[in-house]
Amino acid sequence: MRIIKRLLTAIGTLAFVLCFNFFLFRAVGDPKQDLARNPKLPKAAQDAIIEQRGLDQNQWVQFKHYVDDTLSGDLGRSFITNRPVVDELLGALPDTLLIAGVATILASLIGPWVGLHAAWKRGRARDTLLTQGCVALYAIPVFWLGMLLIAAFAQAVPLLPTGHATEPGSTATGFAHAADVAQHAVLPISTLTLGLLAQYSVNMRSSVVAAMQEDYVLTARAVGLRPRTIRRRHIVPNALLPVVTVIGLNLGFVLGGAITVEALFSWPGIGTLTMQAIQGKDYPLLQGLFLLSSAMVIMMNLATDLLYSRLDPRIRD
Structure with a gap:
C-alpha cells in the first residue's frame, strides 16, 4: 500500500x-x-x-x-533546428549521463569514506583537516572550482584539454575516440565530483558522530566487540541511510542541472542544450528540457524513498 x-x-x-x-x-x-x-x-x-x-x-x-x-511521446519540434525535441534530448542526454554518472559514483564512494574516517578520529588533526577541506570545497561555487582546475591542469600544467567532448575536427573511431572523450571528460567529472563529495562527506561525518552515541553502539562496546567490527556492522550501515537519501535526491538535480559545468567546459550535454534554448527562446525545447529535468528529480525521489524503506525496516512499519 x-x-x-x-x-x-x-x-x-x-x-x-x-x-x-x-x-x-x-x-x-x-x-x-x-x-x-x-x-x-x-x-x-x-x-x-x-x-x-x-x-x-x-x-x-x-x-x-x-x-x-x-x-503520445511527441514534444514538438525545435524552433531553432526544426528537429524533433525528443531527438535533441536523446542526442544530448548520453553526454550528460557520462559526466554526471561517473561523478556521482566517484563522489558516492569517496565522500562517505572521507566522512567516516574524519568522524572516527573526531576532534583530532585528521578530522579537522578533512572536515575543513570538505567545507571549503562545498562553499566554493562549482564554476569557480572548474576555473581553478582549468588554471591548474590546462594552463599552468597543460595536461588536459579545457573543453568540448572531443578534439575539434577529430575523425577518430573506436578506442582512439573513447580515449579522446575520456581525456576531455576528466576536468568536468573532477569538478562535479569534488563539489558532490564535499557534501556527502560532511553528511556522513555528522551521521557517524550521531550513530556513535547510540545505545546499540555502547552495548556493542560493552560486550567486547572490536572497534572495526562495531564500525562495519553497526555504525556504517545506520550512518549511510541519510547519505543515501542525499545522494538519491542529488542525482536528479545533477542530471538535470549540470548547466554551469557543461557551459564552462563546452560539454555538449543537457546543460549546453539548455543554454542554447534560452538564448534562442526555443520554447518547445525549453518545455522538453524542463519536463525531462523534473521527471528525473521525481523518479530519483521515488527511487530513493523506496530504497530507504528497504534499507531501514522501521520505515516500512
Missing part, C-alpha cells in the same frame, strides 16, 4: 509539472511576438510558421494539443 501511495504521488506531481510546464514559458514570453521581432522573416513567412506551429489558436486549444502530444 505504501508503494502504491508513493507511485500515485509521483504521478500526480508529474501531472502538475506537465501542466505548469506549458503555462510557465508562455508567461515569460510570447512566441508570436518573438517571431515578429525577427527582421529576417517577412510577414508571410511569420504567418506561415505561426499557423504551422498552431500558435494562432487560443491557449486552451494549444494546451490540449500539448498534453495529447506529450502523452
Whole structure:
C-alpha cells in the first residue's frame, strides 16, 4: 500500500509539472511576438510558421494539443533546428549521463569514506583537516572550482584539454575516440565530483558522530566487540541511510542541472542544450528540457524513498 501511495504521488506531481510546464514559458514570453521581432522573416513567412506551429489558436486549444502530444511521446519540434525535441534530448542526454554518472559514483564512494574516517578520529588533526577541506570545497561555487582546475591542469600544467567532448575536427573511431572523450571528460567529472563529495562527506561525518552515541553502539562496546567490527556492522550501515537519501535526491538535480559545468567546459550535454534554448527562446525545447529535468528529480525521489524503506525496516512499519 505504501508503494502504491508513493507511485500515485509521483504521478500526480508529474501531472502538475506537465501542466505548469506549458503555462510557465508562455508567461515569460510570447512566441508570436518573438517571431515578429525577427527582421529576417517577412510577414508571410511569420504567418506561415505561426499557423504551422498552431500558435494562432487560443491557449486552451494549444494546451490540449500539448498534453495529447506529450502523452503520445511527441514534444514538438525545435524552433531553432526544426528537429524533433525528443531527438535533441536523446542526442544530448548520453553526454550528460557520462559526466554526471561517473561523478556521482566517484563522489558516492569517496565522500562517505572521507566522512567516516574524519568522524572516527573526531576532534583530532585528521578530522579537522578533512572536515575543513570538505567545507571549503562545498562553499566554493562549482564554476569557480572548474576555473581553478582549468588554471591548474590546462594552463599552468597543460595536461588536459579545457573543453568540448572531443578534439575539434577529430575523425577518430573506436578506442582512439573513447580515449579522446575520456581525456576531455576528466576536468568536468573532477569538478562535479569534488563539489558532490564535499557534501556527502560532511553528511556522513555528522551521521557517524550521531550513530556513535547510540545505545546499540555502547552495548556493542560493552560486550567486547572490536572497534572495526562495531564500525562495519553497526555504525556504517545506520550512518549511510541519510547519505543515501542525499545522494538519491542529488542525482536528479545533477542530471538535470549540470548547466554551469557543461557551459564552462563546452560539454555538449543537457546543460549546453539548455543554454542554447534560452538564448534562442526555443520554447518547445525549453518545455522538453524542463519536463525531462523534473521527471528525473521525481523518479530519483521515488527511487530513493523506496530504497530507504528497504534499507531501514522501521520505515516500512
